[in-house]
Amino acid sequence: xxxxxxxGARSGKSAFAQRQALASGFAVxxxxxxxxxxxxxxxxxxxxxxxxxxxxxxxxxxxxxxAALRAHATPDRCLxxxxxxxxxxNLLAAGDTTLHQELDALLTTLPTLPGRILLVSNExxxxxxxxxxxxxxxxxxxxxxxxxxxxCCDRVSLVIAGLPxxxxxxxx
Numbered sequence: 001x002x003x004x005x006x007x008g009a010r011s012g013k014s015a016f017a018q019r020q021a022l023a024s025g026f027a028v029x030x031x032x033x034x035x036x037x038x039x040x041x042x043x044x045x046x047x048x049x050x051x052x053x054x055x056x057x058x059x060x061x062x063x064x065x066x067a068a069l070r071a072h073a074t075p076d077r078c079l080x081x082x083x084x085x086x087x088x089x090n091l092l093a094a095g096d097t098t099l100h101q102e103l104d105a106l107l108t109t110l111p112t113l114p115g116r117i118l119l120v121s122n123e124x125x126x127x128x129x130x131x132x133x134x135x136x137x138x139x140x141x142x143x144x145x146x147x148x149x150x151x152c153c154d155r156v157s158l159v160i161a162g163l164p165x166x167x168x169x170x171x172x
Contacts, residue, residue, distance in 0.1 A: 001112075001116050001117070001154050001155065002110060002113070002117040002119070002152060002153040002154050002155075003020065003116075003117070003119065003153055003154065003155040003156070003157065004119050004121065004146070004149050004150050004153045004155075004157070005020070005118060005120045005121070005154045005156075005157050005159060006118065006121055006122075006123040006124060006146065006156070006157070006158050006159070007122070007158060007159035007160060008061065008122065008124075008135070008160070009122065009127075010047055010158075010161070011159045011160055011161065012159050012161065012162030012163070013121075013122075013159040014048075014082055014083075014118050014120055015121060015162065016157070016162070016164050017082065017118045017120045017147050018051075018052065018080065018158050019116055021024055021056075021078045021080045021109065021116075021118055022053070024116045026076055026077050026078040026115065027055075027057070027076065027077050027078070028053070028055075028056045028057065028078045028079075028080060029056065029057035029058070029059060029072050029077060029078070029079050029080070030052060030056050030058050030059070030080050030082065030083045031059045031060075031061060031069070031072070031079055031080065031082070032034075032045070032048075032058065032059070032060045032066070033061065033062055033065065033082070033083060033084070033086045033087035033090065034062070034083075034086045035062050035090065035131060036110075038083075038096075048082075057072075059072060062086075062087065062090045063087075063090055063091065063098065063102060063132045064092060064102065064104055064105075065081065065087055065102065065105075066102065066105035066106045066108070066109040066110075067105070068107055069081070069106075069109055069110070069113055069117070070113070073113040073114055073115050073117065074114060074115055075114040075115050076115065077115045077116070078115060078116035078117075078118065078120055079113075079115065079116070079117050079118070080118045080120070081117070081118065081119045081120060082120040083120045083121050083122060084119055084120065084121035084142075084145060084146075084149065085121050085122040085124065085142055088138070088141055088142055088145055089138065091103070092102040092134070092137070092141065094127055099141075103145065103148075105126070107148050107149070107152065110149065110152045110153075111152050119149060119153070121142070121146060121149075122142070123146070123158070124142050124143075125137070125139055125142065125143045125146075144146050150167075150168065152167070154168075154169070154170045154171075155168060155169050155170070156168040
């Protein structure tokens with residue numbers, strides 16, 4: 001089962017994803033896409049680590065997400081990816097070739113993965129049109145990514161104020 005969990009900043013999406021991972025009954029591996037580029041981000045990453053259960057595995061992968069998913073997905077494991085928009089930001093910084101290769105790899109890999117896959121991402125398309133060209137590109141790429149990933153997922157949830165709303169639910 002694959003689930004995309006969307007929400008705004010501080011919406012409760014990561015906490016919801018962690019509850020979903022715990023409820024799966026599987027061993028959990030957390031796939032982190034963030035990089036500590038400054039002291040504040042390093043502190044955020046440390047805080048997130050401290051909040052997760054100690055028995056969860058951790059894979060830090062800022063770019064090659066599809067390869068990391070393939071390497072760690074098993075029928076009896078839950079992989080929690082947090083988050084796709086940080087990953088997308090990393091890809092944009094890496095250049096168009098890497099961006100397109102990694103996006104294609106994710107969309108090709110995702111439907112083939114065994115086990116439970118939870119993908120957390122920031123919904124950024126409900127605000128105003130950004131003035132900055134890079135910010136507009138990020139917003140547009142995030143919207144396209146979310147649509148493509150949602151099409152590959154069995155469930156899509158939107159979390160607002162800590163409350164999940166199921167947008168899509170497919171049963172086998």
